[in-house]
Amino acid sequence: MRMSPALETVLAKAGLQVTPDEFLTLVADAAKRLAPPSPEPAGYFNLDEQEALTDVGLDLSPHGPADDQSRARTVVAHAVLRDSAVTVAEAAQQLRVDTSRIRHRLAMGRLVGWKDRGSWRLPAWQFAGAGVLPGLEAVLAAVPDDQPALVVAGFMTTEQADLLVDGVPTTPREWLLAGGDPRRVTALAAQLGTPA
Template identity: 65%
Template sequence: MTGTTTALETVLARTGLKVDAGEFLALVEQAARRLSPGDPDPAHFFSGEQRDVLTDVGLDLSATKSGEPDARANAVATQAVFADSALTVTEAATRLGVDDSRVRHRLKQHRLTGWKGHGGWRLPAWQFTAAGAVPGLEVVLRAVPDDQPALVVAGFMTTPQPDLPIRDTPTTPRDWLLAGGDPARVAELAATLGTPA
């Protein structure tokens, strides 16, 4: 187990996550517990008619085969990293050069995004630079539908989008904004989060 722990600590250090291996594994366990357990046969949740419709549109409702990777593993790891890299209100205030109350005010006005946990507000790191907030952030956050969780917004902001090319290469909305791209284009895409493609 020592070799595995050392490898995990190396990855955590290389990625800049400020957590030791034990704390990170506790975060992974918490995230795994929050997710519903995987079901080996998802088809049993649906009626025969529903199964027909879902398979007609291309969904695979077949039972999980032995040896297949658990699809929840990536979600658990993503949630753990997302939670660990988030800033506290005080850390965000320091980054923005304001006091804690201004950060809470911006959260209330959807000028910053975050979630409230047992230890108070946590603010995802993607929305900050070394010296402040990502340019155009407020424009984008105003467009995000209210029902979209912070993890979905983070995934969108950090995933290359074909509609946001820089030198003919799709870029993430965050990088687009950092490069001086029009926040209205990102807001347009953000407004569609949670809607069918």
């Protein structure tokens, strides 16, 4: 079956080095790894727990059609993050170091990554040329430990109103690449996962 030329164009413009078939496989894989399509939150708790949770204002109602768009965005973001991530060997080659140095940096929290089928994957946003993003170590130290790679990637690649370059909001990654003060990004990164 021939894939849509529109999808090929979108993937090319996004700089993703993947065929449409491979991209759709990544999306399907991401969808399987994330929450089931129609979760029933109440089913995870006994009756006493359900009552206690609803008493404090939590909504345990079933998944609704309005949630589909958000889930679709998350699945696609996860697929793109996974596709654009590099292996330990690729990161070592880019940084011109031994693979053991990359694993050490991961263990020390100086690089971010996740295990995928037993092998490390490192999101590409944290690299810049033959080095790492300026201020990366400070930013990663500020990110709360419970924040997954997808959340950190989303933060680092989404425009922030508090980070202005020539009066225009920019992403934390662009801010750091432009020589912006890493402390501005660390202050924002420390707030990840906290209510607005």
